[in-house]
Amino acid sequence: MNPISAPAVKLAISMPGGSELLLILLIVIVVFGHSRIPALGEALGKGIRNFKKSMSKEEEAQKIASEAAQNEEAKVEPQKTQDANKVL
Numbered sequence: 001m002n003p004i005s006a007p008a009v010k011l012a013i014s015m016p017g018g019s020e021l022l023l024i025l026l027i028v029i030v031v032f033g034h035s036r037i038p039a040l041g042e043a044l045g046k047g048i049r050n051f052k053k054s055m056s057k058e059e060e061a062q063k064i065a066s067e068a069a070q071n072e073e074a075k076v077e078p079q080k081t082q083d084a085n086k087v088l
């Protein structure tokens with residue numbers, strides 16, 4: 001059977017709808033209890049903030065490193081031309 005002519009089968013996972021989200025929320029409440037949900041949300045928020053902060057620091061460090069490399073190349077370039085002029 002040719003996969004192109006086969007009936008369309010959804011292989012991708014789609015976003016959960018309203019009833020699925022309600023079921024997930026109910027399972028979370030049963031597993032963790034209603035008193036711990038705010039603490040879980042707070043911990044999740046802190047984790048996300050720390051992740052974003054570390055990613056921005058990493059990007060900033062890479063930007064600084066690339067600028068430093070470009071500055072080093074710019075410093076080396078004039079020295080080469082001066083050496084070439086000395087030879088002539």
